[in-house]
Amino acid sequence: MGEEGIGRGVTKKVNPGKATILSLGKAFPHQLVMQEYLVDGYFRDTNCDNPELKQKLARLCKTTTVKTRYVVMSEEILKKYPELAVEGAATVKQRLEICNKAVTQMAIEASQVCIKNWGRSLSDITHVVYVSSSEARLPGGDLYLSKGLGLNPIIQRTMLYFAGCSGGVAGLRVAKDIAENNPGSRVLLATSETTIIGFKPPSADRPYDLVGVALFGDGAGAMIIGSDPVSETETPLFELHTAAQEFLPDTEKKIDGRLTEEGISFKLARELPQIIEDNVEGFCDKLIDVVGLQNKDYNKLFWAVHPGGPAILNRMEKRLDLLPEKLNASRRALMDYGNASSNTIVYVLEYMIEEGLKIRKEGGGDPEWGLILAFGPGITFEGILARNMCA
Structure with missing residues (x-):
């Protein structure tokens, strides 16, 4: 899976005690989808030849303004799980097998980029806030992320499930509260999503599905949040x-x-x-x-x-x-x-x-x-x- 981050910039004096974003990072699956090829690929993968639905998706793909996206879904996954493209098949077990693993991997990679850009030690992270609407399991992804990064078992974890599109800012709000109420803390906020959890073949009975096909993508993001940045080692954004x-x-x-x-x-x-x-x-x-x-x-x-x-x-x-x-x-x-x-x-x-x-x-x-x-x-x-x- 691919990964990217952002460097440091020129900064000004921060207000004491106020939470700041100290670093950003992101990661993606390797599968890059060009919007101009999406329609043919989607209908081929789902064995559908409905010309009206195909024309509708083509129109939607133009109106969304999306040009490229990254997705976990691949030919290999569909070969292993062909039932994902079958209308009405009970596949939540198979979907979660794919999603739980994929979102953890992407969250780890995005967090590693973020921590590298931050410039401080992994051991300085005191809290984890993890956000996802693409997995369901006990224990949750917050634990698997912490384990995958090698964080201390005493790390304090918070999990936000199924907040949808508002989840990233909701997680930032929670991380802000933690940072400001725990002096010296450094909070890792990680988000990770994949559309496989909702992948379905096209159907005239579910017109919104085509909007999702034309609009949504996969990936992960990460931030480090903390108050009172250490000027020698941290740069607030x-x-x-x-x-x-x-x-x-x-x-x-x-x-x-x-x-x-x-x-x-x-x-x-x-x-x-x-x-x-x-x-x-x-x-x-x-x-x-x-x-x-x-x-x-x-x-x-x-x-x-x-x-x-x-x-x-x-x-x-x-x-x-x-x-x-x-x-x-x-x-x-x-x-x-x-x-x-x-x-x-x-x-x-x-x-x-x-x-x-x-x-x-x-x-x-x-x-x-x-x-x-x-x-x-x-x-x-x-x-x-x-x-x-x-x-």
């Missing part, structure tokens, strides 16, 4: 000032996911982008009021938004009257990796740092304050008011 979570009443069925004998089955309501558009401004205002932003000038902020899909990004951009470049990092992450669920916020933050370095090199300045946002089942809004320490 983002200071996590204030975190918030909110669910919208009576929206439980708008993002509906169920673990069945055939794996995970998802349904997304058509009105989901509209619901997010209608509520995002109020949620963001509660966070930015903390720093007293005047006249709701949202373009004075940076925006690290989980790219659930292009419709959500477009609706946010319109509602908040954002300049096109404000969501560049989110759009790039979606284009290069698809919606990789909880992992994607790591990829967005990496692109934000990369773009900030480019702006400063050209003599410009990027915003100091901004929001890290994600939306998931509930409908749940997760948000963190943050400072860009490299700005």
Whole structure:
């Protein structure tokens, strides 16, 4: 499986006691899927020749804006488990055999990259927060990740299961709380996801499945979070000032996911982008009021938004009257990796740092304050008011 990380940048003084992101890392399976070849490959692998469904998927693949993705699924897996492509087959056992192993491996690789970029010893990690909606087992992936990395058995672990697309920011909120309430602690946050848990053949009875095929990808992400960075050895990337979570009443069925004998089955309501558009401004205002932003000038902020899909990004951009470049990092992450669920916020933050370095090199300045946002089942809004320490 492939792996990548990000280096250090120029930083400023942090507020004592506030949690900071100290390092980022990511990892992917080796299978790279080009969007232009996805339709033929998917219908070949699932032995389906329905021309109407094929045309629909082709249209969806263009509208998602995704260009490339990484996936665990491969010809070898389908040869070993041909029942995964059979309609109605009870395959949750087989799926979990693949997923549990795959997400652990990717989480380990992403964490190793992150720790290397951090620059401190593995033994300095005091807590682990692990996020995944792609596995189910006891003990959970938090233990297998800790064991795979060789962490001390006294490490304190927290597991977040089935938080969906909001899982990465939810994990960041939990890691922030741990870091700020345990002086000297260093928290490893790892996320890992694979779409095999929900892979199914195309069916006219499940139109949303094709949206998932056109949009979602696999991978892992990792961060190190801690307060009061050691100046000689650590470089803070983002200071996590204030975190918030909110669910919208009576929206439980708008993002509906169920673990069945055939794996995970998802349904997304058509009105989901509209619901997010209608509520995002109020949620963001509660966070930015903390720093007293005047006249709701949202373009004075940076925006690290989980790219659930292009419709959500477009609706946010319109509602908040954002300049096109404000969501560049989110759009790039979606284009290069698809919606990789909880992992994607790591990829967005990496692109934000990369773009900030480019702006400063050209003599410009990027915003100091901004929001890290994600939306998931509930409908749940997760948000963190943050400072860009490299700005």
